Amino acid sequence: MTSVKSALQRRLAAFLSDPIEGVADEAVVVAPPTLDEAAAVLSVASEHSLPVLVWGGGTHQGMGGRVAPAIVLSTARLDSIVDWQPEDLTVVVEAGVRVADLEDLLAGRSQTAVLPEVPGDGTVGGAVAAGISGFRRLRYGPTRDRMLEVEVVTGDGRLVRGGGRVVKNVTGYDLPRLATGSFGSLGLIGRVCLKLWPLPAAARTVTLPEARPDYGYRPLAVVEEPDRVLVFLAGTPAEVEARTAELGGGHEEGLRWPGAPAGSIRLSLRVAPRLLPDALEQIPASWSYQALPGVGEARIGAADFDPVSFSEVRRWAESHGGALVLIEAPGHVHESFDPWGTPPAGMDLQRRVVARFDPDRIVNPGRLPGGL
Amino acid sequence: MVSASVRHVTLVRELQHLLGDDRVLADPLRTYVYGKDGGIKRGDVAVVTLPENAGEVIEIVRIAARHGIPVVPRGAGTGLAGGAVPTRPSLVVSLTRMTQIEVDAESRSAWVGAGVLNLDLSRHTARYGLHFAPDPSSQAACTIGGNVANNSGGPHCLAEGSTVNHVLAVELITATGEMVVLGGDAPDPIGLDLRGIVVGSEGTLGIVTRALVKLTPNPPAVRTLLAAYDRVEDAAATVSEVIAGGIVPAALEMMDRPMTAAVERFVRAGFPTTAAAVLLAEVTGHPAAVEAEAELVRAFAESNHSTEIRVAADEAERALLWKGRKAAFGAVAQTAPDYYLHDTVVPRTKLVEVMAKISQIAERNNLVVMNVFHAGDGNLHPLMAFDASEEGVLDRVRAAADELARVCVAAGGALSGEHGIGLEKRDLMPLAFSEADLDAQARLIEAFDPGGLFNPDKVLPAGSRCFDIGRPVPEGTWI
Numbered sequence: 005m006t007s008v009k010s011a012l013q014r015r016l017a018a019f020l021s022d023p024i025e026g027v028a029d030e031a032v033v034v035a036p037p038t039l040d041e042a043a044a045v046l047s048v049a050s051e052h053s054l055p056v057l058v059w060g061g062g063t064h065q066g067m068g069g070r071v072a073p074a075i076v077l078s079t080a081r082l083d084s085i086v087d088w089q090p091e092d093l094t095v096v097v098e099a100g101v102r103v104a105d106l107e108d109l110l111a112g113r114s115q116t117a118v119l120p121e122v123p124g125d126g127t128v129g130g131a132v133a134a135g136i137s138g139f140r141r142l143r144y145g146p147t148r149d150r151m152l153e154v155e156v157v158t159g160d161g162r163l164v165r166g167g168g169r170v171v172k173n174v175t176g177y178d179l180p181r182l183a184t185g186s187f188g189s190l191g192l193i194g195r196v197c198l199k200l201w202p203l204p205a206a207a208r209t210v211t212l213p214e215a216r217p218d219y220g221y222r223p224l225a226v227v228e229e230p231d232r233v234l235v236f237l238a239g240t241p242a243e244v245e246a247r248t249a250e251l252g253g254g255h256e257e258g259l260r261w262p263g264a265p266a267g268s269i270r271l272s273l274r275v276a277p278r279l280l281p282d283a284l285e286q287i288p289a290s291w292s293y294q295a296l297p298g299v300g301e302a303r304i305g306a307a308d309f310d311p312v313s314f315s316e317v318r319r320w321a322e323s324h325g326g327a328l329v330l331i332e333a334p335g336h337v338h339e340s341f342d343p344w345g346t347p348p349a350g351m352d353l354q355r356r357v358v359a360r361f362d363p364d365r366i367v368n369p370g371r372l373p374g375g376l
Numbered sequence: 377m378v379s380a381s382v383r384h385v386t387l388v389r390e391l392q393h394l395l396g397d398d399r400v401l402a403d404p405l406r407t408y409v410y411g412k413d414g415g416i417k418r419g420d421v422a423v424v425t426l427p428e429n430a431g432e433v434i435e436i437v438r439i440a441a442r443h444g445i446p447v448v449p450r451g452a453g454t455g456l457a458g459g460a461v462p463t464r465p466s467l468v469v470s471l472t473r474m475t476q477i478e479v480d481a482e483s484r485s486a487w488v489g490a491g492v493l494n495l496d497l498s499r500h501t502a503r504y505g506l507h508f509a510p511d512p513s514s515q516a517a518c519t520i521g522g523n524v525a526n527n528s529g530g531p532h533c534l535a536e537g538s539t540v541n542h543v544l545a546v547e548l549i550t551a552t553g554e555m556v557v558l559g560g561d562a563p564d565p566i567g568l569d570l571r572g573i574v575v576g577s578e579g580t581l582g583i584v585t586r587a588l589v590k591l592t593p594n595p596p597a598v599r600t601l602l603a604a605y606d607r608v609e610d611a612a613a614t615v616s617e618v619i620a621g622g623i624v625p626a627a628l629e630m631m632d633r634p635m636t637a638a639v640e641r642f643v644r645a646g647f648p649t650t651a652a653a654v655l656l657a658e659v660t661g662h663p664a665a666v667e668a669e670a671e672l673v674r675a676f677a678e679s680n681h682s683t684e685i686r687v688a689a690d691e692a693e694r695a696l697l698w699k700g701r702k703a704a705f706g707a708v709a710q711t712a713p714d715y716y717l718h719d720t721v722v723p724r725t726k727l728v729e730v731m732a733k734i735s736q737i738a739e740r741n742n743l744v745v746m747n748v749f750h751a752g753d754g755n756l757h758p759l760m761a762f763d764a765s766e767e768g769v770l771d772r773v774r775a776a777a778d779e780l781a782r783v784c785v786a787a788g789g790a791l792s793g794e795h796g797i798g799l800e801k802r803d804l805m806p807l808a809f810s811e812a813d814l815d816a817q818a819r820l821i822e823a824f825d826p827g828g829l830f831n832p833d834k835v836l837p838a839g840s841r842c843f844d845i846g847r848p849v850p851e852g853t854w855i
Contacts, residue, residue, distance in 0.1 A: 089725065164816040172529055172577050174790075174792050176796070176836075182820075221595065239665050241664065243665035298484075300563045
């Protein structure tokens, strides 16, 4: 391995970057500054069938199958805001732009990309690749709904663009949506154009003591926790005032997003929205959760790994058309509990699609369900 | 050697054995209408089938594959881009008999047969206070299957997004005649999001027999405003300012004078026919919100010199205004016997600039152009009215349409916002995409349908799949 590493270091010398803490020491870390250069890296990797792990902010590396990379492709230097059109509510950014930085910038003109609200060091490219959405998906839909254009560096080093920089577009096949949640299986998601929304003039967080069947007409977000419910309201001042009164309960100005549920193991329980209350009854009392009514997801935190209860909850979810997905867990959990569970229908189609973007299957190999 | 007509007879017999005589149309007089959609091209139909369930579609696909005859899925045929027009003698699968609806009101979703009419779905779910958000102007006639194939839009997609945002899963019959459900009713289905590329794939990847669609709650309050202007620029400026001003209305539609006049003659919705432009804006939501937002829209209209602002007083007046908007294409028939309806998108900031260029293009080609469009999302629908019996007029229409597409793409726009590429714009695709981009799209088709069974010759121009593309590495960059 060492000789491969030093050969690679020589070959990729122009893009070498500092090691990333906790990431495979034997891998060469590169941070190409342009998509063309990223394409050059992937061409080299493809030529020698070397596994590549794409690295953004590292916040969702716990999802999916583990990769043993020869090359870590960091998006740290792909960090430009390429084109922001505030009057058209669109923004084009490179993959390595941090979600928090982008949202800060957009907030300056009272706009938002509706990306996850508590992103940590997470990047836009990472959020798209992992297909993750924030709490506000209840009102604005998941991240995929705002993907207007994508530029992908395919596993074999081609630069491919799909979609366009306009808010409505049916020109050709919808590569932007295919890329969302693709976990690198098509290659590096290098650049995206996102649809933006205006930030409403007023916003409030209402706290209720317990869950209700209804929180009024399309609130911004609702988070049900074991001992409280947070209802997020946004709109005109008059609307927010009226809706606060309709809901009752205590409130704070602004949007007070909760952090992740406690526990070193984090999971996502996903079911049809109708089944969410039933799903919550299946989980052990020791798990903490944030349930998103209307979405059908419960974000779960667990302190300890108990193979029996994990498998039971997964079996229940899958038998009801849902899933129990690992978001973050120590290595030993990963080894004994499949990060995805039963692969979905149509795996043969998925394999055929992936083979046409990454024929040597070098970018994040095995990260998707079914070891794809 | 078996002759073509014998092969045709065998194919028809096999299909009749499966479906019975009355659900297989082989008589040219009866198949004639299946050779065309709402556009201007006509194709070649070998036989039409009318399946009633997915099992029958599976068998039809298997028979077609065995006979090596292309399969063209078809909804109501309201498409305008030639997506349902068979380019070679084809087996047309009309899905209009697949009309089942199963609603899960609590999850706000429904499994809907491909043949269900768009408006029928929203009528059906009204009892739950829910609707299907995409509302193309053809919604009384077009099918959900067609909406899925074209990723259809409509006025209310401004706030809610196009069909792809409202499809949770599709039941797809693949090229090997197998059924696969892509997606599901739980959020973020694991694995690659293949549903995302099936939506909008214009029937080239398989046949969608059912779709699981998201339903949207009916808003508790609605305000619909009409604003008239002496100058198109002022109407367009209102649109830009509303969007930039922090409101995304449910709909923001615009009509120019020729179109308003045609609509008014046809529907009598009370549109001001002397205005250069009419804007139709709708805000929906909580009662306290719509009051404030309607006031803001009114203020933007006033500051942009609107000559008349009217707020629909009741549901009847609102319905009449929308009837006028959605009847626009029907109204044109009173102006000229034929029309060519374009569909392009430009960044909203380029509306005024591009509209001026459109009227220049029409003038240069000696054509009447009328505009009615989804101004809020920059989705233009210039309509050229003409009389096809006039010699050479079709060439002028096509030349103008091509030029118009070039202007829109040059302005940073897209070839189509909601009608699709089909045949109509297929050969313009290189304007929007590089060779490598088109090759990647061709590879997607190849992954689903390697033999080119489904709706061949659509969306991508011939030769899009370039086998020599790969590794465009600048020599020496890394050595």
